[in-house]
Amino acid sequence: VATKPSVFEYNGAFQDERSPLTNDLWEGLFPKRKGFFQHPTIADHRSAFAVYHQLHCLNSIRQGYWGLYDMAVSRGQNNLTSDDDDLPHMLSPHHIRHCLELLRLALMCQPDLTVELKNETLGGVTGYGTEHQCKSWEDLSHWMAQWESFGL
Structure with missing residues (x-):
């Protein structure tokens, strides 16, 4: 799979909460x-690349x-309305849209091509029990500890 430069741009169409178009975009x-x-x-049994499973999970x-948000608004829980100001920033629809879109773009930018074997009992993949080739989180943490305060 080739690589290419790509600038992440927010595409709100992927994050519209109640739109058939949004669901179609995700399905696409x-x-x-x-x-x-x-x-x-590479896969003599039915399998999937991990990135498709991960995108499925993000869409879920x-x-x-949005299902829980709509339910809370319709029940008026804690006087919640559809106004973003009613929620802490971390839970606000505006922030969640941003997070979902950034994760979608990141998954598509660096797709995990690990082959996940289909679990015949489930009829799908679990994402567990398969070896991935990962960047070392420990190495990143050590690098950050060394440089995060530089020049501050």
């Missing part, structure tokens, strides 16, 4: 078989957030 990120494939060399979080 997936190949026709939702990312499942079989290949004679998006749908879950």
Whole structure:
């Protein structure tokens, strides 16, 4: 898979909470078989690249957030309205839209091409029990500890 420079730009169409267009856009990120494939060399059993599973999970979080948000607004819990000012910043729709879009762009920028084998019992993948090639979180943490206060 080739790499190319890409500047992240916010695309609110992917984050509109109650839009059939938004759901269609998310569905359009997936190949026709939702990312499942079989290949004679890299996956002789039904499998999926991890990035498609991760995008599926992010979309599920998006749908879950908006479902719970709508439920809370409709019940008027804690005098909640659809106004962003009614919630702490971390929970506000504006902030959640930003977070979801940034994570979507990041997953698509650095897609995890780990092959996840289909769990026949579940009929899908779990994301667990598969070895990934990851950047060292410990190395990043050590680097940050050394440089985060530089020049401050």
